[in-house]
């Protein structure tokens with residue numbers, strides 16, 4: 072049996088259902104809106120597991136699902152050495168979002184990462200603590216800042232409403248996912264003039280432990296060749 076993990080709600084779930092439907096496989100939620108059970112039609116030996124998008128990387132790595140749909144950002148953030156644990160079977164063409172660093176719009180002199188690094192250096196001397204960046208993407212942000220030799224900062228954990236932390240004075244800057252930019256603008260934040268930390272999109276992943284003829288058959292049915 073191939074267990075296919077799919078986000079249990081929202082746009083990601085709906086667009087995933089559409090993506091499979093375009094390939095002749097009908098996924099649906101069974102039971103009431105609140106019951107996380109699902110059905111698969113058009114493919115033999117595949118069961119649907121509805122999960123939080125954020126938990127799908129861990130379930131793939133643990134071998135509890137063979138296939139899973141989630142954002143590339145969540146796999147890279149949640150799985151150290153992700154390439155050894157999962158393979159990217161197919162980018163799905165939706166759920167596009169960039170992981171970016173943003174600062175208050177009123178920081179007129181802070182346009183790019185060099186400006187940000189200089190401000191972070193001065194900040195500690197002025198305030199007695201390191202400049203705070205609110206994020207849930209700890210691993211990705213740390214690695215990216217280290218690569219760009221920015222050291223004078225601290226991460227503060229924010230699992231939601233991250234753009235609000237600056238107004239609430241629990242952080243000076245944020246690192247979060249953006250797509251339209253509307254949430255940043257509404258919170259008077261501006262993206263640093265740099266390439267994003269990561270460009271993410273929804274992707275079909277396979278667990279490395281799950282390679283086999285049953286899986287190959289299903290991927291052929293979906294017209295994915297690897």
Ligand SMILES: Nc1ncnc2c1ncn2[C@@H]1O[C@H](COP(=O)(O)OP(=O)(O)OP(=O)(O)O)[C@@H](O)[C@H]1O
Pocket residue numbers: 081083122123124125126141142143144145166167168248249250251271
């Ligand atoms: N505004 C957006 N536009 C496009 N994709 C987004 C947007 N916000 C988040 N995503 C993507 O959707 C995926 C799921 O994000 P997130 O973890 O916020 O989901 P969620 O539905 O809140 O999950 P949970 O069930 O854990 O609460 C991530 O891969 C993320 O990159």
Ligand SMILES: O=P(O)(O)OC[C@H]1O[C@H](OP(=O)(O)OP(=O)(O)O)[C@H](O)[C@@H]1O
Pocket residue numbers: 230231232233234247248249250251252253254255
């Ligand atoms: O650039 P935009 O189009 O405004 O989108 C960005 C927002 O979308 C995501 O939040 P989501 O709505 O998924 O809720 P969350 O705060 O629970 O992550 C993300 O965390 C941003 O807050």
